Amino acid sequence: MIARLAIAALTRRRARTALTVAGVAVAAAMLLDMVMLGSGMRESFRGFIDQQGFQLRLTPRGTMPFDSEATVGGATALVATLRADPDIVRVGPVLGGKHFVAVDTGVVAGFLLGIDPAAQGDYRLEAGHDLAAADEIVVSTAWLAATGRALGDTVRVAGGYDPQLRRATGERTLRIVGQGRFQMLAASDRAAAVPLATAQAMGGADRADRVSVLLVETRGAADAEAVAARIEASEARLTALSTEAALKFVDERLGYFRQLAFILASVSLAVGFLLVTTLVTVSVNERIGEIAVMRAIGVARARIVSQIVLEGVALSLAGATLGLGLGLVTARWLNGILATFPGLPAAFDFFRFEPGAAFRALGLLVCCGIAAGVWPAWRAATLPIATTLREEAVA
Amino acid sequence: MTVTPVLSAQSIRRAYPLAGRSVEAVRGLSLDVMAGEWVAVVGPSGCGKSTLLNLLGAIDRPTAGRIVIAGRDVSALGDAEATRFRLTGVGFVFQRFYLMPTLTAAENVELPMAEARMPRAARSARARELLAYVGLDGRAEHRPFQLSGGEQQRVAIARALANRPALLLADEPTGELDARTGAEMIALLDRLNHDGTTIVTVTHDEELAQAARRVVHMRDGVIVDDVVRRPLEATA
Numbered sequence: 136m137i138a139r140l141a142i143a144a145l146t147r148r149r150a151r152t153a154l155t156v157a158g159v160a161v162a163a164a165m166l167l168d169m170v171m172l173g174s175g176m177r178e179s180f181r182g183f184i185d186q187q188g189f190q191l192r193l194t195p196r197g198t199m200p201f202d203s204e205a206t207v208g209g210a211t212a213l214v215a216t217l218r219a220d221p222d223i224v225r226v227g228p229v230l231g232g233k234h235f236v237a238v239d240t241g242v243v244a245g246f247l248l249g250i251d252p253a254a255q256g257d258y259r260l261e262a263g264h265d266l267a268a269a270d271e272i273v274v275s276t277a278w279l280a281a282t283g284r285a286l287g288d289t290v291r292v293a294g295g296y297d298p299q300l301r302r303a304t305g306e307r308t309l310r311i312v313g314q315g316r317f318q319m320l321a322a323s324d325r326a327a328a329v330p331l332a333t334a335q336a337m338g339g340a341d342r343a344d345r346v347s348v349l350l351v352e353t354r355g356a357a358d359a360e361a362v363a364a365r366i367e368a369s370e371a372r373l374t375a376l377s378t379e380a381a382l383k384f385v386d387e388r389l390g391y392f393r394q395l396a397f398i399l400a401s402v403s404l405a406v407g408f409l410l411v412t413t414l415v416t417v418s419v420n421e422r423i424g425e426i427a428v429m430r431a432i433g434v435a436r437a438r439i440v441s442q443i444v445l446e447g448v449a450l451s452l453a454g455a456t457l458g459l460g461l462g463l464v465t466a467r468w469l470n471g472i473l474a475t476f477p478g479l480p481a482a483f484d485f486f487r488f489e490p491g492a493a494f495r496a497l498g499l500l501v502c503c504g505i506a507a508g509v510w511p512a513w514r515a516a517t518l519p520i521a522t523t524l525r526e527e528a529v530a
Numbered sequence: 531m532t533v534t535p536v537l538s539a540q541s542i543r544r545a546y547p548l549a550g551r552s553v554e555a556v557r558g559l560s561l562d563v564m565a566g567e568w569v570a571v572v573g574p575s576g577c578g579k580s581t582l583l584n585l586l587g588a589i590d591r592p593t594a595g596r597i598v599i600a601g602r603d604v605s606a607l608g609d610a611e612a613t614r615f616r617l618t619g620v621g622f623v624f625q626r627f628y629l630m631p632t633l634t635a636a637e638n639v640e641l642p643m644a645e646a647r648m649p650r651a652a653r654s655a656r657a658r659e660l661l662a663y664v665g666l667d668g669r670a671e672h673r674p675f676q677l678s679g680g681e682q683q684r685v686a687i688a689r690a691l692a693n694r695p696a697l698l699l700a701d702e703p704t705g706e707l708d709a710r711t712g713a714e715m716i717a718l719l720d721r722l723n724h725d726g727t728t729i730v731t732v733t734h735d736e737e738l739a740q741a742a743r744r745v746v747h748m749r750d751g752v753i754v755d756d757v758v759r760r761p762l763e764a765t766a
Contacts, residue, residue: 136637136644143632428628431589432689433617434645436609521584524624 137438141445144418155414156453162407163458163500168466168486169400170496173393175487180385183318183480184378187256189227190359191351192376193217193366199376199384206230206345207372210331217349217366222357227254227350230334230342234327235293235303236282242296243281245325246317249334249346256350258315258328262286265313269333273313278325286311292327294337305337319480349373400496407454407500411447411507419443419511424527426515431524436516443512444505451504455497463488536696536728537563537586542595542605544581544751555581557751558595563697563730566762568723570742571732578751579732580701586730587620587699588612600696617646621690625702627682629674635661635685636670642692653692660688664718680711687718691727698722700731704738716741 145152195205207213210228217226227250234247248257252266258273263286266273272292274284284290287310294305309329317326335342351366353359363375376384386393419426426439466486473485544556555578563569571579584590585597588604591612597605604615616622629638636657643653661670664684674682683703690698703719704712716738723729723743731738739745743762747755 136641139637140630140632143630147632424628425630428624429630429641430613431587431616431622431624432642433613433615433693434641435613438645521581521590524589525580527626 137442138445141442141449144422144442144446145449148418151414152450155410155450156457158410159407159450159454159500159504160457160461162403162410163455163497164462164465166400166403166407166496166500167458167462167493168469169396169403170492171462171466171486171488173396173400174489174492175484176389176392177382177385178487178489179484181378181382183483184381186318187350188352189225189256189350190353190378191363191366192381193349193351193370193373194347194376196372196374198374200348204231204347206342206347207349208345210335210344210346210349213346213349213370216370217351220362222354222362223351224354225254225350225352227251227256227352228331228346229255229257229348229350230331230338230345231347232294232334232338232342234337235296236284236290237293237303238282243278243325244296245275245278245281245327246320247292247294247334247337248317248326248328249331250328251331254350254352255328257319258317258326260313260315263311263313266328266330267312269330270307270309271312271329272309273315273328274311275317275320275322275324275326276314277323278327279311279314281325284311286314292329292337294334294339294342305339307333307337309333321480351375404500404503407451408503408507411450411454411504412510414450415443415447415508416511418446419515423515423518423523427518427520427523427527430516430518430520439516440509440512443515444508447504447506447508447512448501451501451507454504455500458500459493459497462493535562536565536567536600537561537730538598539582539586540596540598542582542585542592542597544578544585544590545593555751556585556592559748559752560595561746561753563728564762565696565728566723566726567744568719568729568742569731569744569746570739571730571746571748572734572739573748573754575734577748579748581751582748583699583701583730583732586697587622588615589622617642618693619695619697621692621695621698623683623686623690623698623700623703625705627674627679627686627706629682629685629689631674634671634673635666635677635681635688638674638685639688639692642689646693648693656692657688660691661685663691664688678711679707680714683707683711683715684718687722691722696728698727698729700729700733702733702735703731704733704735713737 192200194200195207198205214226214228217223230249232247234245236243250257289308289310292307292309293303296303320326353362359377363377366375470484470486539561541558541560542556543554543558545552545554573579585592588607592605596603599619607615639657639660640653661667664687666681666684704715707715719729720741733739743760744758746753
């Protein structure tokens with residue numbers, strides 16, 4: 136009967152209730168989006184790193200992976216030393232650089248990655264086959280579109296270009312054997328991968344036996360942080376970055392985003408709380424005579440409080456449910472816009488739906504609905520019955 | 531017929547603070563009502579009639595004195611006990627009916643029974659029985675706005691009787707009704723009383739007062755006259 140009265144009280148003024156629910160839904164959607172934004176980028180980045188399957192990234196001392204053009208020499212010996220470590224399963228050397236392809240309209244420039252096909256995490260093959268010979272190349276979809284080439288074609292690729300002499304350097308004839316999705320690059324990036332030795336040779340003497348990054352997979356039971364510390368201690372030229380350290384670094388860089396998300400999420404909660412409080416208070420004021428009569432005929436205070444709190448909860452629940460859908464749609468739309476930012480990996484998510492976090496946030500909103508109903512409920516339950524009835528009769 | 535006091539009010543007072551001083555609406559009033567009686571309390575506006583009714587129904591508490599209803603002192607009950615007493619010990623009928631507008635007639639009657647935790651089937655059956663008693667057996671599913679004033683007051687009476695109270699308290703039950711409907715209401719109250727319900731009404735309605743067995747006149751918070759028009763034995 137109390138639930139029936141609570142629902143009836145809300146449906147009595149349908150337009151007003153619908154508008155309040157819509158307001159709560161917008162607040163809930165914003166809350167959800169901010170929660171998704173707060174954790175989305177970090178988790179997205181973690182997904183990329185985990186997808187690669189390497190726990191450590193070794194870079195020239197003091198640099199981050201591909202933050203600069205710095206490289207480390209003596210790569211062959213370094214890789215051999217690392218592979219001899221019992222705590223290391225795989226080592227994937229990578230040399231990053233540029234490459235140039237002559238087309239009818241000029242020159243197409245792009246990223247070139249020199250990799251070990253047996254230990255790489257930079258691209259996922261979508262068509263064709265992986266690198267098996269020194270004169271083979273795997274390219275991105277955008278690369279094929281920009282150069283007008285197709286799988287199976289042979290192409291002249293230069294490792295450098297001298298604009299003064301208008302001459303390509305380190306040129307090689309390569310066969311396009313695969314089309315890949317380069318996970319750390321934007322979909323619009325013209326990216327290509329060749330065997331490490333080929334990339335080193337195309338870079339000339341400056342790049343001989345050098346690498347930009349060494350990706351390291353540690354043995355399951357090994358402590359990646361301990362392995363990183365050991366490598367840094369034994370090889371002064373390297374910085375060893377574990378997945379957790381990389382995430383911490385990302386966290387620091389995303390700190391402002393998270394603060395902004397937290398502030399906006401708090402504002403959303405406050406708006407939801409105020410909306411529900413306002414509606415429930417107005418509704419209680421309109422029904423003050425009815426409530427006094429209920430008290431007069433013997434309805435307990437607790438029952439009155441339950442009914443009014445239930446109204447707040449019903450409003451919050453309805454708003455949160457609608458807000459969940461609205462938030463997901465909005466997040467998808469915003470993600471689509473933000474994903475077009477230059478230089479961002481295509482699969483990078485700003486808004487990532489984490490069911491636990493999302494339902495905790497919406498649960499918090501429902502708790503706000505409970506809190507929003509408490510004050511008007513208590514006020515209604517403690518009103519002086521005789522005085523209220525007299526005032527109602529006079530009114 | 532054995533006549534026992536169902537209500538006994540002894541030297542009750544009710545004072546209200548007003549503009550920095552204390553105003554007494556009821557001043558040392560004593561009243562006994564026997565089981566099966568129908569008492570009409572009459573008097574000019576502001577004489578303390580409604581305050582008396584609120585005190586008798588444990589809606590309000592006297593500042594002095596003692597009220598015993600069905601053997602229970604209700605003048606010093608805490609909120610929870612007073613609420614429980616109002617639920618099962620007395621039934622209220624208000625001048626403006628005060629039905630829950632979102633509930634049907636049957637649901638309005640069921641409300642006090644639901645609060646008293648009566649099983650759904652039993653309260654539904656009793657609600658139908660009470661609505662039939664007050665002549666509304668075909669109107670159970672109607673909402674208050676679909677009922678006339680007289681019909682709403684009948685539903686209010688059915689609601690007041692839901693938990694079989696020892697005493698029915700009615701505050702100007704004909705105050706919002708036209709003459710014909712008011713007469714029907716008086717007839718219903720008469721039938722209720724004839725069937726054994728003890729009634730105390732506060733009224734300005736001369737016809738209602740004439741129908742009661744006993745008429746108590748109040749002025750300035752005290753009883754100035756108490757006339758038994760039809761002794762219980764007369765109809766026993």
